[in-house]
Amino acid sequence: MLRPWNLTIDIDRSSAKAIYIQIADNVAAAIQSGRLPKGTALPSSRSLAAQLKVNRNTVIEAIQLLVSEGWLLSQPRRGIFVAAQLPYGSNLYTEQKIAWSDHQAPQRIIFDDGNPDSKIAPVEQLGRAYRQLFKRSARWKMMGYADPRGHIDFRQEIANMLNIERNMRINEDHICISRGSQMAMYLVAQCLLQHNDYIFVESPGYHSAWKIFEKAGAKLIPIPVDENGLKVEELLPHLLKKNPIKALYLTPHRQYPTTVTLSKERRAQLVDLSNKYNFIIIEDDYDYEFHFEQAPYYPLASQPELINNVYIGTLSKVVAPALRIGYLATRNEYLLQQITELRSIIDIQGDNIMEQAVLELIQDGTIRRHIRKATQLYKKKRDFMVAQLDKFLPDHVDYTSPKGGLAIWLSLKHQIDWALLFQKLKEKSVHIPHPENYTKERTFGGIRLGYGSLSEELIKEGITILAEVLEQSKLQS
Template identity: 55%
Template sequence: MLRPWKLEIHLDHYSEKAIYLQIADAIIAQIQSGRLKSGTALPGSRTLAAELNLNRNTIVEALNVLLNEEWLVSKERKGTFVADTLPVFSLTRKSGFTLVSNEAPKSIFEVNFDDGHPDSKIAPITELARAYRQIFNRKGKWQMMGYTSELGDIEFRRAIVHMLNHQRGMQVNEQEICITRGSQMAMYLTAQCLLENGDYIMIENPGYQPAWNAFELAGAKLLPVRVDKEGLIIEDMTAHLKSGKRIKALYTTPHRQYPTTVTLSLQRRLELIRLSNQYGFTIIEDDYDNEFHFGYRPLLPLVSFPELENYVYIGTMSKVVAPALRIGYLISSDIALISKVGSLRKIIDVQGDAIMEQAVLQLINDGTIKRHLKKATHYYRNKRDFTDSLLKKYFTDRADYDIPDGGLAFWVVPGKEVNWMDISEKLQRKGVKIITPDSYSYGKPVNGIRLSYGSLSEAQLETGIKVLADLLFKN
């Protein structure tokens, strides 16, 4: 196919406008001028990237803007073309055109430092699709089309339990687990079935705010516990426990604390278990990214200690398979609690996705998950090391951070106090998005930032970290 359009895009790398927006606006200008006519084919993203000497992801973001705003249309197996019916435009975007629309503008960022998402591009999608097809080709497949247990497919529960007992030193059975649609559903069910109005729950500060929201929705009040280099501070917990308040639980992320990534020390783990048994509060352990570990064998969960009496353990398979597939689970030796969880689950969601559970079970049984984890761990270790090299390059002697031995994020603390809201606004104008510290702080925001690397390319990481460093340390 002939592609007669010749590139005439001039980029200003010193402009506050993100590069992908400059590209989008340049193409819009040429469409508006009549130089690019309806039906004209555009070069492919790889060709554009090569000619402009840019990362292909930047070109893809620019094309996505134009597709979303309907300046372009994509035709399967043919390419991208100027739309036949063009949108109405006005001169409101700086140095270019934008749509006149009553809808809120869509947020599109060249770099998005999320809270630690995996890279969906390496997910075993082909294998999962094959597993689905094989399930529907089985004899007796009609049996899977009816209702199953509200706690999840029994064979899938057994497989998860076997994995946890074998790999994480736990001693649980299939009657002590409920499969959920992601870990947040597990958090909600736990909060509703464990907590009552007027109960108190201790939380890590900084910590995971979506979990706090679930606890408060159940009527509980939050008691913050500070975090240092060894994890949550036991003295803060002891002070709360001696206050006379009706403390029902502690929510903790001991393996890699969210957001700081620190691991709870063994001494504090033992003291935490002792306090839980002494005061009778339940430890809600959120083991949100246990799978990706780059060093020696990771520390075992708190619930692997047989002396721990009261616990709920929450985990997820979504990061292992794909974020879009919501697979979480909660475990407790309190069978009465599991029964309450099952009853509530049945009210809001009669059962889980039995077909998906069967498909993932097949990937577990045929070794796909094990192979994928090995590949993904190597992939993320290389990304971590690359991110570390960027931090050394742009943040040297101006911020404090430790190299995490697993997970998908760094915790970075600048050497000076930072107005993170101001920095966030300036970053967004440059096409970079961060999660501001107020999103994981109870009370006064901490002066640190969680920089994720799992879902970003190397080019995006360098762009984002460089722009962030320029804003943080320009004085």
């Protein structure tokens, strides 16, 4: 493919900033400004290195960084292209983050629903692991087709992690690697659910998962959530009706969106009901790694009494959202075989090279060190967020300080005009997740605010603006 132009990149060789970071800065800025539209082919690493008069490995490092962050896409035998879907709300290079509303207005302060801070992602270590892989004498073996369940060494390491840290009893034959937890959920739904099957879901809950289950033809039965998690006693009336209830989907560790933890008593009740009525528990453990105080509860999947379950996890929040590696674990051999067959049809295999690169980071301790560092940072941000809520929002919201994770749930003390709220926030260049993301009700009782990806400065400014706008949007009772 001919690229009849040179990409203008300014390099300051006297700067303390690494040259590959400067290259990445320039490319990311060009993408954000629209100078490099989506789908644009970049020059080859060789020609770009010659143009910039730098070592080719320096250019490769910059490209790998941008690929891992989601700005660029590598297409085998074709080249490197600007990604069709840019990383939402994330910018590795600047403190201020940019999103686009329906009218293409930039929003300066983005409270997402719980994304990690991409600026602390171990991208340099990941790039180094990539390079080491390609230096190995048997590197040609990585370029062929692999097991659709994922590389066996990587599956073994994930199984080890789940057994040691989460008290599970599985091996690599119970694991399937996927491109993020969303894909894992889709595979499970397509292989488990049929038209007019029923599935229990939490209310409020994870809307993206609901859409996956409905796409498979299932009907949702919403079960309310309180301060102790899913109200398990409300399952029984539906079970006694003898409807074809196939599964329950829940987030027991840190319920989405409210962040509450399912109590021990309800966990035991849920296991008993699942075994008695033969429905599968689909457990989505989306941010288990980040806990701030006491040790977290082990997953439901760790309980040996539980017969029917699928456990879903992700590394995207551990490393970076653009790193699309999720996994599912189940002892149901028939279901896992169906999932493997479907995976091989739609994707043939996962990202074998990425799996081995991340495996290197797990085995050399990089991931563990990163989790420890990230947990300390997120706890500091949580504490800062709580201090701002206490200072600016005591008249508007109640909350419980989360024991971990990347977001906080605010219960509103009064009714508000939601349309006016979002209009005012937009005028102030502030974004918050819309409650339609986690409920189908017409009335919304709370707001989920992520703090992991924002600086303390932007958290404070955002909460100050939110307090002002909540007062303006308050409905008179």
